[in-house]
Amino acid sequence: xxxxxxxxxxxxxxxxxxxxxxxxxxxxxxxxxxxxxxxxxxxxxxxxxxxxxxxxxxxxxxxxxxxxxxxxxxxxxxxxxxxxxxxxxxxxxxxxxxxxxxxxxxxxxxxxxxxxxxxxxxxxxxxxxxxxxxxxxxxxxxxxxxxxxxxxxxxxxxxxxxxxxxxxxxxxxxxxxxxxxxxxxxxxxxxxxxxxxxxxxxxxxxxxxxxxxxxxxxxxxxxxxxxxxxxxxxxxxxxxxxxxxxxxxxxxxxxxxxxxxxxxxxxxxxxxxxxxxxxxxxxxxxxxxxxxxxxxxxxxxx
Numbered sequence: 001x002x003x004x005x006x007x008x009x010x011x012x013x014x015x016x017x018x019x020x021x022x023x024x025x026x027x028x029x030x031x032x033x034x035x036x037x038x039x040x041x042x043x044x045x046x047x048x049x050x051x052x053x054x055x056x057x058x059x060x061x062x063x064x065x066x067x068x069x070x071x072x073x074x075x076x077x078x079x080x081x082x083x084x085x086x087x088x089x090x091x092x093x094x095x096x097x098x099x100x101x102x103x104x105x106x107x108x109x110x111x112x113x114x115x116x117x118x119x120x121x122x123x124x125x126x127x128x129x130x131x132x133x134x135x136x137x138x139x140x141x142x143x144x145x146x147x148x149x150x151x152x153x154x155x156x157x158x159x160x161x162x163x164x165x166x167x168x169x170x171x172x173x174x175x176x177x178x179x180x181x182x183x184x185x186x187x188x189x190x191x192x193x194x195x196x197x198x199x200x201x202x203x204x205x206x207x208x209x210x211x212x213x214x215x216x217x218x219x220x221x222x223x224x225x226x227x228x229x230x231x232x233x234x235x236x237x238x239x240x241x242x243x244x245x246x247x248x249x250x251x252x253x254x255x256x257x258x259x260x261x262x263x264x265x266x267x268x269x270x271x272x273x274x275x276x277x278x279x280x281x282x283x284x285x286x287x288x289x290x291x292x293x294x295x296x297x298x299x300x301x302x
Contacts, residue, residue, distance in 0.1 A: 003164055003185075006112040009082045010186055011053070012199065013075040013090070013105050021101045023072055027060060030073070034098035035135045038075075053077035058135070059145065072102075074145075082109045082189070108194050110186035113164065115172050118182030118203055141181075142210060143203045150197040159197065160187050171202075171217075178213035180204045 017026040038056055045052035055078040063069040089104030121141065126133030150159060168185060175183055182203035191197040204210045 003113045003115055003168060006078075006114060008054075008078055008080045009189065010110045010112040011077045011079060011082065012108040012110055012186065013077075014071050014108065014195075015073045015075065015105055016070070016103045017072050018101055018103055023063070023069060026072055026098070026101045029096075029098040029101055030058065031135060033096050036132070037096060038077075039132075039134060042077075051079065051081065051083065053079050061145070071147075078112075083107070108196070109189040110198065111189060113168070113185045113187070115168055115183040115185065116175070116181065121181045121203075121205070141203055141205055142207055143182075143201060144210065146200040146202075147196045148198045148200065149195065150191060154191075154197070156191045156197065163187070163198070171200075174217045175202060175204075175213055178204070178216055179209040180213060 015026075015030070017023060035056070035058060038053075042052045042054075042056065046054075055076075057076045058073060059076070060073040061069065061071055085107065089106045091099035091102055091104040094100040122138060124136060124138045127136050150156070163185070164187075168183075172183055180202055183201070185198060185200050187198040188194045188196065202210075202213070204213065
């Protein structure tokens with residue numbers, strides 16, 4: 001059965017801290033000050049009948065064993081249509097203490113494809129002892145994110161077609177066999193203008209399931225992306241999930257068939273799980289799409 005696109009557009013914002021700022025300091029200002037402001041702004045826009053994001057999630061990335069952290073996290077917002085691209089990156093002139101600590105960032109418009117929903121394993125609820133009830137967090141699983149960068153001269157129509165119709169079914173079958181429960185892909189609307197062609201996110205109940213997945217896929221070859229770069233991107237391992245509501249009844253949103261990304265800890269209260277970096281050099285491919293993805297992969301430090 002073909003994978004159907006999630007209605008609307010998913011806007012991604014890759015975040016990197018400024019030099020001299022620690023990851024935990026950035027996260028604290030992101031969670032305590034910036035995220036509540038984003039939620040309020042979207043709720044106010046919804047109440048006024050203006051375009052607004054209907055959902056907002058933040059994923060925090062874990063560092064490699066050597067401490068390398070190319071991105072600190074990514075914000076994900078779901079809109080009915082892409083908002084106008086800003087004339088300059090957000091935070092060029094900081095508007096809050098988070099933007100003082102984050103490098104200026106631009107939106108990345110994508111189309112989301114939820115291959116496996118897994119919402120029954122990702123229950124969440126609004127906070128009851130704090131006001132407001134969101135942002136909140138979720139835990140009890142591990143998740144890997146792959147940022148896929150295409151080679152120069154890639155035919156994106158063929159690349160995306162192969163990704164969705166060859167690579168995705170192979171990954172889904174292996175993930176289910178290994179015990180994984182959620183798989184989603186986001187493909188860039190304008191891949192020529194973005195740093196990445198897309199993003200894939202895989203969820204597992206524990207590290208053992210991820211290791212089973214890796215063992216199963218080594219001899220199988222996952223089509224285009226699997227042969228070229230081990231899913232073709234930068235993977236991050238996470239232990240917790242941060243879920244922020246922008247509008248609508250909070251109790252209903254966690255049950256939507258939408259992206260449910262992972263994150264770690266509440267305001268840095270839990271120590272991050274480290275990762276081990278490993279190059280994933282492209283190998284020979286059977287088609288132009290097969291050689292399109294390049295990147296590296298990070299897995300959990302044991």
